[in-house]
Amino acid sequence: MVSKNQLKLITSLQQKKYRNANKLFFAEGVKGIQELLDSNFELEHLYSTKNDFSKVSKELKTIISDDDLKKISALATANSCLGVFKMPAEKPIVETGLILALDSIRDPGNLGTILRLCDWFGVEQIICSKETVDLFNPKVIQATMGSISRVNVNYIDLKAFLVETNLPIFGTFMNGENIYKSKLPKKGIIVLGNEANGISNEIEELIQNKVTIPRFGVAQKTESLNVATATAIVLSEFHRVS
Template identity: 45%
Template sequence: MLTAHTIKILQSLDKKKFRQKYNLFLVEGNKTILELPNSNFKIKEIFSTEPNNFLSKDVQFTQITENELKKISFLQNPKDSVAVCELVEKSEFIDKDFQLVLDGIQDPGNLGTIIRLADWFGIEQIICSEDTVDFYNPKVIQATMGSFTRVNIVYCNLVEYLSKTENINVGTDMEGENIYHFEKPRKINLILGNEGNGMRDETEKFLHKKISIPRFGKSKSTESLNVSMAAGIILGQMFSK
């Protein structure tokens, strides 16, 4: 049974404040839910319109109606199941050789796409400034297509972190070195800035190298590439060598 009280709590989980209050977030769709047991994320309860096909007996399972699913899903077209999961508190982390560092990414779709890219390229860790959009946001979780279970995502004070890391900090800049000629350092932080304003000045101070994607179109009116597309093209290039 899905009580009105539970519905109210689950519906509140699109807001960071309530995810933190209840220490919960939602994962939707059997495909992604089935990947959770191989990750650090613990499922508290599953609500599904289908009978229990999830193997584990440890997880509380409740079969619900399509109508009930609509009430708790954040999707326009709800899938089969919703898993209520516990947040994982991460504070300590050790640098990996190839990391993404996000300085104030705001759009959930962009963060989700970047997490999915990291997973594709086998990048294990993303370090986010404290004001980067929360990856437990249901739109981010959805856009990652399950990749959030395979990439370690940490939030920290970027200035503090960048002043200590031994990786080479590389960021994009219109005047930067052409990515097609750029020699990737062995230990690298690829830093991506906010959608509208780019990187903060205090982050830029820590850059060791600047790179740019050349534009081949001749019109000066052409808009810069979106941050997640730029990330894809840069990663595609860096992994080509």
């Protein structure tokens, strides 16, 4: 059974302010939860409709009904389990190799997909402007498929960081140099912008290398690529030469 207090706590964790206040977040589904457990995220409590996760101690798990799971779930169709985890302390920024900088990415699915792409391409560090969607948003956790444990994410004053850094700064624009013809380094920062407005003016000023994914369509009507698919192409280009 899920007590009233537990229900209240877990549903509150759908909101960033309560996640931060309680230093807790949750993940749903066997695969995502298992990934977090394997990656030494500290489990606060596990709620499951089945007697699974045999390695989790009895004190830390409760078998609940489908109805109770539905109440605590953030998904339209609840999975079979939900795990509440302790939010880890933010680690220092790792300035090796490529760093992805996100300037106000708002869609949780996009952030999750971008994290998964970074994991695939071995990008270990993402820095986010403070306006970027929260990493511990349940929809982000859902979309990362466990990559959250392998990519370091920091929320910072992006402008201040870019002013200070010695790394070359790249950004995607509609009117930059053809990315297929650009010389791309193995160390640097790649900035990606907001879904609707792209990279903000104050950040654009700090970008020395503007690159563009050329459009091949005849109609030339597609306005832009989705930011996650643009990230896929950009990371692919930065890596194909290595």
